[in-house]
Amino acid sequence: MKVERLISIMIILLDKERISAQKLADIFEVSLRTIYRDIEAINRIGIPVRSTSGVGGGFEIMPNYKIDSKVFSDVDLSTILMALSSLSTMIRGDELIHTLTKIKSLIPADKAKEIELRTNQFCLDLTSWTGNRERQSYLEMIKIALQEKKLLSFEYAGRYGDKTERTVESYQLILKSNHWYLQGYCLKRNDFRLFRLSRISNLQIQMRFFIPREYQKPQLDFTDILKTMQTKINIRIHKSVMDRVLDHCTYEYFSPDGEEHYIVDFPFIENDYYYNILFSFGDKCECLGPLHIRAEMKRRIHDIVAIYES
Template sequence: MKLERLISIIMILLDKERISAQALAELFEVSPRTIYRDIDAIDRAGIPVRSTSGVGGGFEIMPKYKIDKQFFSTADLSTILMGLSGLSTMMGGDELINALVKVKGVIPAEKAKDIELKANHVHIDLSSWMGNRNIKPHMELIKKALQEQKLLSFDYADRHGTKTARRAEPYQLVLKSSHWYCQGYCLKRKAFRLFKLTRLANLRIEEESFLPRAFQTPQLEFNDELASLQTKINIRIHHSIMDRVLDFCDYEDFLPEDPEHYVVQFPFIENDYYYNILLSFGNKCQCLGPSSIRKEMKRRIDELARLYES
């Protein structure tokens, strides 16, 4: 895991005057190219690492900037601990345990209590309340494939339920809006794809390795595109579902109608996803307008009711 390796490299550089890229590569069982990328990431993070060539050359932290346990502020260490603890709820394994131990190892004794208190101010739990139990096993397999640069094979169901057999080069695990994805190059589609982990079945690591290609960062922000497509519709809701509706709009969009109801300006796009959101509110929500949306809601409700008439 890259995070654990970066922390380990920093600790090694603190303890040693100089170490070669080849020695680090052999220690962590990665390529020298990977070590060079790691060193670059450490340098960008504000820890200046100097490189010397020739016999006895290698990497070292610049002497004037040699860091000690005081390098990290209380806020820095609290933030690192919060992030690592949050990841550990979904991504177990020795790597995270070792990373947590090493971070705690640089905490000065006089600051330990204060840092622990601040780290506990925010609790991050990435595991779901319920749902697909294959997520964590899938993540472990994908992590292993990422580390070993091995191809993955799996059956994948699209949003219409159509299943296809896929083979892909894995490049990144992505958490977006409480859902986990794997960004990989799909050998069937000949393009980078974002695979939702809940749609994977029969996930396997293949023996075949792959040479990494130029990585394509997944597009994860669609705010501008959504804003251009969305319109506001009026819905009337019962106060009991207010917290659910607030997942989609702001409190300023709520206008009290009576002690138990609100009229809400709700962001809406005319597609199945948004109609299904309104339907999920059940009899606690009524679409007031426009009339075309209201008419389509009635059609869908009638169609649903016919399923139960027999």
């Protein structure tokens, strides 16, 4: 996001005496043109950044300049602190601690309690209740690989449990729908792949470096695609699973059916994933229609029963 990048550039300029446009472009994986536009934007908000040409040239904040506390509003500072604090629950390191310290140093003394109150009004804890014990260490390793442009090797479990050995150029760490993913170029498949961390084992950082290649970031928003694929089915649920059903659709699709049940217009795609969602509600959910979905549910239930009868 541009705002986050501008803040990061300002922090870098405060920390360093001088840095080249190319170095900034490499850090944020954007074009030189984008960096020049960002520097112009920083100048417009009142922070005087000057450029010097030639060997050793680059951008720097004018000597003796200190950021006026008015550059960031109370809401700006509390939002930045909230975002950084939530990230620090998952990815720890000196960089985040230093950044948090610098941001806090911008808070005027007379505003400290008010901004602390605003910050504490929201809690974004990205850690899981139980989760994979390896995840934290894996996140740290991927973070190092991203910063140092080193190859990662690991075993990857496919959809049906088959494992393959992979060597990957790491490009991006993604948190999507409570799951962490690594976006990288797989040397085995000769293409970019999205790897789910929960399927990764024996993760190792290789000593080999790689030269970053151009790539398109993965598509993470499938809202429009899902709308064309999904249909509505009718399910009858007990109120005890209502909160879990609400993870998949909104309350406007619920209609009361007596005192303890609801009829729900449930978004559905005819594949294993969605059938398993219905089964996860156990005997607190009944598919009412369409009839062929109900018949398929019945067939799958018979298959499960057959396993236990044998």
